[in-house]
Amino acid sequence: MQDASRIIQTAHEMADAARHAILPLFRSTDLVADNKRPADFDPVTQADRAAELAMREVLARLRPDDAILGEEYGSTAGTSGLTWILDPIDGTRAFISGATSWGVLIGLSDGQDVIYGMIDQPYTGERFEGGLGRAQLAGPHGTRDLQVRRDVPLERATLMTTFPEVGTTAEGASFRRVAAKAQLTRYGLDCYAYGLLALGQIDLVIEAGLQSYDIAGPLAVVQAAGGIVTDWQGGPAAQGGQVIAAATPELHRAAMALLAG
């Protein structure tokens, strides 16, 4: 793509703007967690909204012809064929708890595939990115190539998901069939889990009930690191729903078989 470097530069400006909007509110006593869906407590904060507005301002200035799909402010039409998919804070529950597993998610779709993505953690200063020739983590400890690890069988694998119940009762039961075979299962990592998979630290992430903006950025990062991201049936994952991200084809196959029952 001829303007890959301009796209990447735009994404970094967007992530910088989101950091600037969010960090003063993280762990602030001023933060007010509204309650978007009282039934299951999905807090949305000023920080989410401020960060998405800040990213949209960068796009309006640098790439006004691209479309936008954002968690907080919905769809904005474009003419370029490219769509930026934004989750200003993935993991608002972690955010309002002061934990650092939340992230700013940026994905770029060409209408067919997610061709570039970013997972940014403003507090730790870690920025995972993948696509358009890039696969790297940059942060306070330097820059490192992203590469999934190989040759870990399921019985030695580390599996992550965000909520122990995973999704519906049936989805939870499917997940537990995989967890029962894995060596280690960890919870509560939100989007950061996909970064750890891309870094070669863990082997599988399995989630359910995702939205497209939850997975677009992570999908591009994991794929750029050599991993596989699909839905639980092996189809495209970019629309969200049930998602499995695996380091290798072998793990992907083994986990999908267990998910299917």
Added chain:
Amino acid sequence: MQDASRIIQTAHEMADAARHAILPLFRSTDLVADNKRPADFDPVTQADRAAELAMREVLARLRPDDAILGEEYGSTAGTSGLTWILDPIDGTRAFISGATSWGVLIGLSDGQDVIYGMIDQPYTGERFEGGLGRAQLAGPHGTRDLQVRRDVPLERATLMTTFPEVGTTAEGASFRRVAAKAQLTRYGLDCYAYGLLALGQIDLVIEAGLQSYDIAGPLAVVQAAGGIVTDWQGGPAAQGGQVIAAATPELHRAAMALLAG
């Protein structure tokens, strides 16, 4: 205590030495996770051992009369009446997964109470400390006083624990009675959860099956921030076992009543 400043300086030197020993191994492909107890996968790594040796070396140099109790190398007698209680890496499962909720734990007991403690996160650079007149978090975003938050009733509280099963089947059932009343329950934070409690970000941490070295440092940090740390019956928590840490007396009482059934 007359030598409070020397004690604090020693603890910081110990934590610095542990960081130096651990960081080259964190997220390293050279890390080999041994398996101390194959039945339930309790990995111990070179990093744990190197970090405890590094902290013991500081004590041998600066405070040779103090006793030591460390997770990896056991007890060393002393003559001063003070005992350093060390967990070189609390949260080795998080560590070998690349997550950042693990920490170096340092506690100092005068034989009666834990009078000072530290939770250090080498990768994020965050250092929580409490006791001997201190209650602070120092890190890349500056230094901040630790203070638990007040006036949050249980139905608006955030609760954390490390493993969803918590401990035994009965302990898990007790925990879930509290979780059912809390607004938000999060898993997988290890010792970092006590830091978030001391920071006023969450309200309760409830765990079971702890060792003394798992809780000594966190206990001092939470108490210095104004919180309460006991066992599930309201007795001393410094020996580990079932531990509840609460921001306020009201939350402590409400959670203890639910734990008791």
